[in-house]
Amino acid sequence: MKDHYSLLAPYYNSLTKLVFGNELKHAKSHFAENISNKKILxxxxxxxxxxxDFQDQLAGDYWEISGSMLNRAKVNLAESKLTFCLGYFQAKPHKLYDEIWLHFVLDTMQDDEITVLLQEIKKSLTxxxxxxxxxxxxxxxxxxRFLNKGMITFFRIAANHRRTGIPDYEQLLFAEHWQKSSEKEFVGGWVKAQLWQSG
Incomplete structure (x- = not known):
């Protein structure tokens, strides 16, 4: 499996902070509460x-398709209790999680891929x-809109992303019978953190 992030990995976090400051980090961690006794995917x-900052509370599995990103995660989260896995996630019988985190990953996937992932995830939740x-x-x-178009173009060239626009996450989730329970906006509403449960 080709690693499309091998060239980006050393600079990815710095570029993100340059453009968005800590907003994306805050979006990722907004609902990360009472997690010390949870199994997280x-x-x-x-x-x-x-x-x-809260790696000592993390236990579960960490899946990443980029080997270079995964190697950095192993170093950055060395004090966690996470198991690091390279490749595409697939549900395993009797392996269930209390929370599954999808942070800035669905916008890289085609709609049919998102649907398949949501179906796999449903098998994996308590x-x-x-x-x-x-x-x-x-x-x-x-x-x-200008920045969004530039970002999509950049990642299509640099990381072989295939999307040309933002997915309609909520339509895809509702179609698979998920229910939204909470939401917080960041970056003027352009970025959102949401919690969903199976309906």
């Missing part, structure tokens, strides 16, 4: 740097489990 967590999404939604103004 993180899919597409990148270099893991944004989780380092009865009271929930998924935590943090991602870019539709831009709210001309500046955001």
């Amino acid at each position: 993180i899919i597409g967590g990148g270099d893991g740097l944004d989780y380092r 009865a009271e489990g929930r998924i935590h999404i943090a991602d870019f939604f539709e831009p709210k103004n001309a500046y955001q």
Whole structure:
């Protein structure tokens, strides 16, 4: 499996902070509360740097398709109790999680891929489990639309992303019978953190 992030990995976090400050980090951690006794699945967590401040509370599995990003996550989250896995997540019988974190990963996937992932995730949650999404939604103004288009173009070239626009997450989630329980906006509403539970 080709690592499309091998060139970006050393600079990814610095570039993100340059453009957005700590807003994306705050979106990722907004609902990260009372997690010390939970089993957590993180899919597409990148270099893991944004989780380092509370890594001692993290236990579960960490899936990433980029080997270079995963290697950085192993270093950044060395004090966690996470198991690091390279590749595409697939549900395993009898392996359940209390929370599944999808942080800035769904916007890299095609709609049919998101649907398949949501179906796999549903098999992997406890009865009271929930998924935590943090991602870019539709831009709210001309500046955001300009920056959004530039970001999509950049990642299509640099990381082989195939999307040309932002997914309609809520339509896809509602179609798979998920229910939104909470939401917090960041970056003027362009970025949202959401909690969803299976309906």
